[in-house]
Amino acid sequence: MRTYRVPMVPGPTAVPPAVLAAYQADYGSADLEDEYFDLYAQTEGQLQLILQTRNQCAIMTGEGMLALWGAVKSCLKAGDRVLAVSTGLFGSGIGDLARSIGAQVESVDFPWNAVADPDQVEAAIKRVRPKMVTMVHCETSSGTLNPVGAVGALVAKHDVPLFYVDGVSSAAGTELLIDGWHIDLGLIGTQKCLSSPPDLAIVTVSERAWRAVDEVGYQGYDALAPWKTALSDRYFPYTPYWQGLAALSQACQLILAEGLAAVFARHAQAAQACRQGLAELGLELYSGQETYSSPTVTAVQVPGQLGWAELDKRLRRRGVAVGGNYGQLAGKVFRLGHMGSQARVDLVQEALEALREALAGE
Numbered sequence: 476m477r478t479y480r481v482p483m484v485p486g487p488t489a490v491p492p493a494v495l496a497a498y499q500a501d502y503g504s505a506d507l508e509d510e511y512f513d514l515y516a517q518t519e520g521q522l523q524l525i526l527q528t529r530n531q532c533a534i535m536t537g538e539g540m541l542a543l544w545g546a547v548k549s550c551l552k553a554g555d556r557v558l559a560v561s562t563g564l565f566g567s568g569i570g571d572l573a574r575s576i577g578a579q580v581e582s583v584d585f586p587w588n589a590v591a592d593p594d595q596v597e598a599a600i601k602r603v604r605p606k607m608v609t610m611v612h613c614e615t616s617s618g619t620l621n622p623v624g625a626v627g628a629l630v631a632k633h634d635v636p637l638f639y640v641d642g643v644s645s646a647a648g649t650e651l652l653i654d655g656w657h658i659d660l661g662l663i664g665t666q667k668c669l670s671s672p673p674d675l676a677i678v679t680v681s682e683r684a685w686r687a688v689d690e691v692g693y694q695g696y697d698a699l700a701p702w703k704t705a706l707s708d709r710y711f712p713y714t715p716y717w718q719g720l721a722a723l724s725q726a727c728q729l730i731l732a733e734g735l736a737a738v739f740a741r742h743a744q745a746a747q748a749c750r751q752g753l754a755e756l757g758l759e760l761y762s763g764q765e766t767y768s769s770p771t772v773t774a775v776q777v778p779g780q781l782g783w784a785e786l787d788k789r790l791r792r793r794g795v796a797v798g799g800n801y802g803q804l805a806g807k808v809f810r811l812g813h814m815g816s817q818a819r820v821d822l823v824q825e826a827l828e829a830l831r832e833a834l835a836g837e
C-alpha cells in the first residue's frame with residue numbers, strides 16, 4: 476500500500492498537504508533567479524531558529540545519509556583519530572563510515588538498549604585524544620535519546636576539535652542545541668521530524684569545522700566546501716532543487732508558526748501516551764527504561780508468541796504502518812514513529828487500539 480490511515484513509521488513521515496503543495500510549481504532555473512537565493516537564505520534562517528544555532532547550514536540535495544557522509548569526508552583525512560560513541564545501529568555505522576575513509580576509529584560501545592554514559596566517554600576522550608567525537612542524538616532503531624549536551628560539555632572541556640552529531644531523527648522533535656552543546660557538525664534530514672520528503676540533507680557547520688574543511692580539501696558531490704560561499708558568491712556546486720527547498724521552507728514555517736516549545740511538548744505528550752498505552756497492553760520497551768526514551772520514536776519488543784511478520788500483517792490490515800528493524804534488532808524490535816506530523820496523541824491512540832486488536836485476535 477502507498478499510504479496508511481495511521482502512519483507510524485519513524486521516517487519518512489507523513490507529509491502535510493501544505494508541504495506537498497510546494498512541489499507543484501514549475502520553477503525556473505534556480506541559479507539564475509534572485510528568488511531562489513532569497514528562498515535559500517530564508518530557509519537557512521528558519522533552520523537556524525529550529526536548531527538554535529548561528530552556524531551556517533549547508534542544504535544539499537540528497538537524503539540524510541548524504542549529510543553523514545559529506546561531513547566525514549570533508550573534515551577527516553586518513554589517519555585522523557576519531558572516537559565513535561555507539562549506542563546502536565547508526566552510532567556504530569558512523570564509526571564504519573569514518574573507518575572506510577582510513578580514519579583511525581576507536582569506538583566506545585554501549586548496549587543497544589542503553590544510552591551513552593558521559594563518564595565512560597570522557598575516559599575514552601582522555602585515552603584516544605581524538606580529532607573528532609561522533610555521536611547520535613536519537614538512535615532511531617533503539618528508540619533512545621543520548622545525552623548529547625553532557626558529552627558536548629566534555630568535548631569542549633578537553634578541547635576536542637570537532638563534535639559530529641547525527642540529529643536526523645531528533646531535530647525539530649525535541650531540544651537539540653547546536654551551539655549550546657558545542658556541536659560543530661550537526662547532521663539533519665528532512666524526512667523525520669521536519670515531515671518533508673527525503674530529498675535534502677542539512678549540515679550545520681561551525682567555524683572550527685570550516686577550518687577543518689579548508690585543511691582537508693575534499694572534493695566530491697557530497698563535499699561541504701562549496702556551501703561555505705554558495706550564498707555569498709551566488710554559486711551552487713550543482714543545479715539546486717527548488718521544489719525541495721520550497722517544501723522544506725514550508726515545513727519549517729509550520730514548525731515555527733506552532734512554536735518550538737509547543738512542537739516539543741506535542742512530541743513529549745505523544746511519546747508519553749505511547750509508552751503508557753504499551754504498558755497497558757503488556758508490551759515492553761526495548762530499552763526497558765522510560766528515562767532512555769526518545770520523544771520522537773518508541774522501540775518495542777516484538778511479542779514472541781506472535782512474531783514480527785504476523786504482527787506487521789495484522790497492523791497493516793487495520794491501516795496502521797509501523798517500523799520494523801534492522802541488523803541485530805530485525806524481527807525482535809518494532810518502532811512507532813511519533814515524530815513530526817505523526818506526533819499526535821490521537822494517532823498514537825489509534826495505533827494502540829490496532830495493536831490491542833492484533834494481539835487479541837487476527
Ligand SMILES: *Cc1c(COP(=O)(O)O)cnc(C)c1O
Nearest residue numbers: 486539540565613615641643644
Ligand atoms: C533516518 C536516519 C538517518 C538517515 O538514514 P536513512 O535510514 O537512510 O533514512 C540517519 N541517522 C539517523 C539517526 C536516522 O534516524
